[in-house]
Amino acid sequence: MSDSVKATNIVWHHSQVTRAEQEKQHGHKSAVLWFTGLSGAGKSxxxxxxxxxxxxxxxxxxxxDGDNIRHGLNKDLGFTQEDRVENIRRIGEVAKLFTDAGVLTLTAFISPYREDRDKAREINGDSFIEVYVKCDLDVCEERDPKGLYKKARAGEIPNFTGISAPYEEPENAELVINTSHESLEDSxxxxxxxxxxxxxxxxxx
Amino acid sequence: MSDSVKATNIVWHHSQVTRAEQEKQHGHKSAVLWFTGLSGAGKSxxxxxxxxxxxxxxxxxxxxDGDNIRHGLNKDLGFTQEDRVENIRRIGEVAKLFTDAGVLTLTAFISPYREDRDKAREINGDSFIEVYVKCDLDVCEERDPKGLYKKARAGEIPNFTGISAPYEEPENAELVINTSHESLEDSxxxxxxxxxxxxxxxxxx
Structure with a gap:
């Protein structure tokens, strides 16, 4: 054993570190804020x-969000119905791990199907807070930050939410924020x- | 807008919260401590x-660890070769998300194949710290905390690491800890x- 080892004061903690302990140390509770809405609504x-x-x-x-999930954990998933369900399931499970670590977790995915969001809610129980980022389709399409609506209208993207695939509005979201009318600061x-x-x-x- | 909204002082942060900022706030850097070794070696x-x-x-x-991964994120995976590779890949990707959040992340999985661990290292770059939890097979088998060796010897578990499937020892682990000889405190x-x-x-x- 080296000196540096002896110099390290180990204070024992006689069990697994619990979510409640992590929350106490962080000074806040953990939760999942699940932002859902059309592309361009302003979720991210x-x-x-x-x-x-x-x-x-x-x-x-x-x-x-898409940046850290799609190119990493879920890079093996495409856009079939089966893969879209699995995409949301994994995000729900990862969010659960983060809340278990005492982290206030925010997810920003279109997640257009009620059934998939409900599954994510089921995974996360009371920690799950659905935030419907509402925005009129024409406003989203005008913003079109990634040029996706234009491509979708040109038929280059099949099953594009709002154009050629449905967005199922949340019926019992904990929060509804209309970004056509509310400023980012107010939201x-x-x-x-x-x-x-x-x-x-x-x-x- | 309710009064409680007005009462909330929003302080703006003009970009995404970075890993470096999270680390600074936490007072330590983040990393992945990847514990690997035989069943019963003492990884968890x-x-x-x-x-x-x-x-x-x-x-x-x-x-x-198995408790929070196998029954959640990876519950769709079995024990085929393909699924074992995917199991470790996902854990590597989730560890990356946690370190990106500034968390000191510890993983405890047998992860017997060098190739799979190297992939997890590749995903995590310099943040990856491989800790080989070394322990003689006969000591592990004597401990047998979950009764798995007994079942494996009886032929009830196919491809059991150390018995009927190989454990490929790390060749360049950052740390090697021999739990047959070192106390838990020293380790x-x-x-x-x-x-x-x-x-x-x-x-x-």
Missing amino acids: TLANAVAGALYERGAHTYVL AARVLAYLEERGILQPAS | TLANAVAGALYERGAHTYVL AARVLAYLEERGILQPAS
Whole structure:
């Protein structure tokens, strides 16, 4: 054994570190904020704005979105019906792992089918907060940040949500935010206020 | 807008929260401690001891192991060669998400094949720390905490690592810990000392 080993003071913790202990240490509860809505509705923008505001308040957050999921964990999945179901299932399971670690987890995926979202809710139980990022299709199509609507209209993308595939609106979302009418600041503030109301986040001091 | 919304002070954060920012807030760097070794070698025991000791020092940790992976994210996977490869791939990808969130991530899986572990290393780059939890087969078999060796010897479990399937020892593990000879306390201290040496963890004050 080296000196550096002897110098390390081990304090024992006589069980697995629990979610409750992690939450206590972080100073907030964990939860899954599941943002759902059309492409261009502003899910990623809002999720990242909320995560940033939470970070500024010292909270531990993580955003799961297409950027870190599609090219990594779910890169083996395509766009068949079966793969879309599996895509959402895995995201639901990963979100559960993060909340178990005491992290305020935000997911930003179109997740157009009620059945898939309900499965993610089932996986996450009371930790699951569905945030419907509502936006009129014509507004989304005008924004078209990735040029996807244009391609979809040209028939280059089959089964595109809102154009050639359905978006099933949430019926019991915990929060509905209409980004056609609400500013990003108001929208983010409303999510934070909800977390405070639920006792997940301590009110700002 | 309700009063509680107005009461919420939003402080803007003008980009995505980065790994470096999360690490700074947590007071330590993130990494993946990938524990590998035979069934009964003590991977989970050591990983949880290390996680607990890290927690006591205020670090943010999470242990990925059979308990939270096999019945959740990877419950669709069986024990074919293809599924075992996919099992380890997904764990590597999830570990990457956790380290991206600034979490000191510990994984405890037999992960017997060099190729699979190397893929997990490739996914995680410099964040990957392979910890070979070495233990003589006869000691593992004597411990047999889950009665698996007994079943394997009886032919009830095909392709059981160490009995009817190979365990490919790591050739370049960052740490090798022999649990036949080192106490749990010494083993955990050695892992913490390594994290300090690498500058991932601040020395205990």
